[in-house]
Every structure is written in C-alpha cells, then in structure tokens.
Amino acid sequence: MTYAIVAALLAVLISVVYLYYVFDGIQRASREMDSAAEESYDWASYTRINFKVLNSIIGSIVLIYLLTVAPIFWYLVPFAGLAAAVGVIIAFIIEQRSADEG
Amino acid sequence: MLQETQFLSPTLGWALIVGLGIFLTIIAITVRLKLVRNTKDYIIANRKVGLGFSVGAVIAVWTWSMAIVMSAASAYTWGLSGLLWFTIPNGIAIILLAPLALRLRKVVPNGYTIPDYIRSRLSSGFAAAIATVIMLLALLFSILINLKGTVLVTSAVFDLKPAAVLAVVLVIVTVYSYLGGLWTSAITGTINTLLILVPLAVIVLFALATIGGPEWVFDSLASKNPEYLSIFNHEAAAAFGLTLALGLLGASVSDQSFWQKAWAVKPRHLSRTFIWGGALFYPIPIIAGILGLIGLGYGVSLADIGGDSASIGPYIISHIGLPAVIVALYVFVVLNCSYSSIDGAFSAISSLVSVNVLMPLFPRLGGKALFTLTKLSIVLFGIVAGIIVMSGWDFVSLVLLAQSLNASILVPLLLAITWRRTTAAGFSWGIILAVAIGMSVRYFYGELAGILTITGVSAIVPITLGLLNTRTFDFQAYARQLEANNDVDQRISNAS
Secondary structure: HHHHHHHHHHHHHHHHHHHHHHHHHHHHHHHHHHOOOOOOOHHHOOOOOOHHHHHHHHHHHHHHHHHOOOHHHHHHHHHHHHHHHHHHHHHHHHHHHHHHHH | OOOOOOOOOHHHHHHHHHHHHHHHHHHHHHHHHHHHHHHHHHHHHHHHHHHHHHHHHHHHHHHOOHHHHHHHHHHHHHHHHHHHHHHHHHHHHHHHHHHHHHHHHHHHHOOOOOOHHHHHHHHOHHHHHHHHHHHHHHHHHHHHHHHHHHHHEEEEHOOHHHHHHHHHHHHHHHHHHHHHHHHHHEEEEEEHHHHOOOOOOOOHHHHHHHHOHHHHHHHHHHOOOHHHOOOOOHHHHHHHHHHHHHHHHHHHHHOOOHHHHHHHHHHHHHHHHHHHHHHHHHHHHHHHHHHHHHHHHOOOOOOOHHHHHHHHHHHHHHHHHOOOHHHHHHHHHHHHHHHHHHHHHHHHHHHHHHHHHHHHHHOOOHHHHHHHHHHHHHHHHHHHHHHHOOOOOOOOHHHHHHHHHHHHHHHHHHHHHHHHOOHHHHHHHHHHHHHHHHHHHHHHHHHHHHHHHHHHHHHHHHHHHHHOOOOOOOHHHHHHHHOOOOOHHHHHHOOO
C-alpha cells in the first residue's frame, strides 16, 4: 500500500503543476494569437531526428522485459506513467524557454 | 479471492459522464472566447500550437478507450508477449510520423489536409476524393470504436444501458468540439492526457496492493504457464502482433487528426511533437496491461467475462474489492480516452469537410457560411455515428474494415510524400485494388493474409506505375509554387 499512497501524493503534486502549465499555456497562446508575428520556416535550425528516437522504444521494451524478471519491477510501471505526465510538463517548459529566447 | 459482481450506483456513472462533459465544455467555452476568432483559428489554430499542447493532444488522441481495454486483453490472452506486441507498434506508429510530418511541412508549410496535398501534388481531384473518403471513414470508425470502449466499461461497472450512454457521450463531445475546433481539441486533449496518465498509475498500484502485491500474480503466472512471463512467445506475433503493427501504422498515417496537428504546431516543435508523443504514450498500455496479467493470475476464464477478452480490465477492477472511488476513477480514465479521441476525430473531420468537401463543391461560399457549415459537419457526423451504433452493427467487422481501409492508404500516401515518380493513377488504383483484392483474401484466408495482401497490392501498383512513368515530380518547384500561390490557404485566411 506504501507505493500506492506515495503515487497518490505524487499524483496530486504533478496534477497541480501540470494544470498550472496548461493555464499558463492558454494565456501565452492568447497573447500570441493577438500578435501578428509569424514564425519563420528556417528548417535548418529545427530539431533533427536522430538515433535518440530509439531510446523510448528500447526503454519500453526493457520496461516490459523487467516485468518478466522479478515482481518488484511491476511497481516501476505506474511510476513511469507519472513520469510521462512530468514529460508533458517539461514540454511546456521547453516551449516557454524557446519562446523567451525568441 | 474474486468477489461477486456488484454494480456501482448508476447515478455515479451518469455523474462521471456528464460531469466530465460539463468540465470540458467550460474549458471549450473559455478557449473559444480567448483563442478562436475565425475559420483559420478553428481548423488550424492559426498554426500557433506550442510543444506542450501538441504533445499532450497527440497522446490523448492516440489513447483510444479501446487501447486501455485492449492492452489488458492482449496481456490476458498472451501474457507479456501480448503486451509487448500491443504496446511497441503503438508508439512506433506515432514516432514514425515525425520524419513524414517534417518532410511534408517543408514542402507544404501552409497545408491543411492530406487530401488537399494529394489534390495539388498529383493534380487529381479523383485521387483527392478517394483520400477524403478513406480518411473520413477512418475518423468515423475511430469514433465508433471509442464509443464501444466506453459502453463496455460503463456497462461492466455501472450496468448502464448502452444506447443511453452512446447518446449522452455523443451529444456531450459534439457540443464541446463544436465550440472551439482544433484549439479546444489540443487543450482539452492535454488535460485528458493528465486525467489518463495520473489516475491510471494510482489505480493499478491500488489494485496491486489490494490483491497482496505483484509477487502473488508473478508466482501464479509462473506456475500456470511460464510462457506468460516471456516476451519471446512467437505465437503472439503470428496471431495478432504483425496484423496489429501494420494496422496501427496505417491508422496513424491515415489519421487526419495527426496531420492537422502537424500543420498547426509551430515548425520548431514539429518533430519533437511526434517523438515525445509516441514516447510518453508508452506507459499507458503497459500500466493498463497489468490488469490483464492480474486476470490471468486469478485464472479468470473467458466465460466469466462474457466471452470478450476486452472485458478483462473492467472485470478485474470491479471484482477484486477495490474501494468504489478507485473503480469510478478507472471509468473516469476510460471516459477521458474516449472523449479526447472522439473530439480529435471531430476536429479532423471539420478540417476535411471544410477544405475537401465544402470549398471544392461551393467555390463561392462566404467566410461566415463556411465557418458555420464547417461546425455543422461535426453535428452531422455525430448523428451518423449515433445512427450506426444504434443500428447494432457488429464491432468486430467494423474494426477489421477500418484496419483494411487504413492499411490500403499507408504505402500510397508514403510514396506520394516521398517519391518523385508517384502518379495519380498509381495512388488511386493502388488503394482501390488493395481494398478489393485484400478484402476478398481476408474473407477466405484470414486476417494476416488479408492485411499483407492489402499492403502488398497498395505498394506494387503505385511503384509499378511510377516506374513506368517517365516524368519525375519536382518537390522544390512545387514548394515554391505553393509559397507564391496557395489558394486554399488564401481562401481560409480571408474567411473571417
């Protein structure tokens, strides 16, 4: 039950931060919609696709493989779900920084 | 020990369905007031969607309600091999969109829909019409399949009448999709992603705690059949893994919901949107799959769950003695999956109808009329989905038909985006022959043979006709031409 209670507490914390960034994202989008500035299509400066793409696929295979190794690893999976929510928060933060940098 | 079936109060079920709907509608109204001023904002969010909303929305759109129940069903049927074959192709299907979206956006920075790209790239209204029909059908099917997942779970937990659930869910999602278009879809989808990921993690940890921890399930699976604890069971791949992988690739590539986002997201965040979306999606089916493993551990038989393996997740949740609040939370997660996917489909339908149906059919349609009719198309598709579901059409046939149509457009579309020799005839006849021949093969020889035939024919026809074609297409000249004169973009930009 300890894992469930820890996850529930983390869930509340993550949800609050997540919703803050959603609200902030709406505010920023509203300001951007009012400005006439268009983003340039300078493709050379945008994210390249490289071998790092494979990380998530390999990571997920490893996660499922760990389920076959020992029951203790089963607790990892739900926490990976919470980490994914943190991943979306990080996406908002990256977007915010990239907007600030212009 | 599993408990007897005890349904939760139907009032609680309705409160969840309607309550979530009201919450999302309030957000939709806020978004409508703050962000949507014209048709362009409505169908393409003025191409100003940032990384946070695009990643959140991609995860939500791809997490169908059936994904939650089917991942548990795959684990229940095949053990961890089933879970692996269900999960990995699902994420890859999204991640693979990243290079395609980058390529397409470089060529057509101000695009709207895939059929519109096909029309101008192949100079063929016929090819565009085929792409429009297939994509609209794929979206309609995705709505129906999500409704099926919702009905399955609300029936198992609250014993709600399917027809009533379908009607109410359709009305709710139609209303809030109608309000804000792509902005609403992206923002409510991002909130849906939170309401899927976080509660699901907590629910499964409570489920594991209630049954005495994963050790018991692990030992039970090892004693019943050690293959359940292996990810190398080749039977799972042969039985459903390969078919599912091809079907999923077709489903993502043929889904206008994703292309609409590819054209709406800010260019600098484009590839990250799909790479992160696919990566962050991965934990969802793995977490939900644990419920299927618990079912295997208990030795639940197919007869116990009404003969449908998709029912194993809801069955376990409602039979292991979890508190009512956790059971309700599970239904809440499935409702979020369903609402976000249907909303994403509605938003994509509005862009297809606007750009590929209304604008070609009514070239003189004014901006206000275009905006109104675009929104009304959502209502029309909501009504059509309701009628089909109420008619009692077999869902298995529906899923198989959707998978075949999706698979038929996969290779022709990839070629149209990347290969200079692709022709309109190759694109059109590749799809038509693949559907005609592949569906017949599927009828006589089964699922795997059918989808392999569809994929094979849809590849051979356009490649053969392309090789016979002496002319090659100049993508750079095409991009310059579109930059100088994109009639669709001009018309939508001018529509206020």
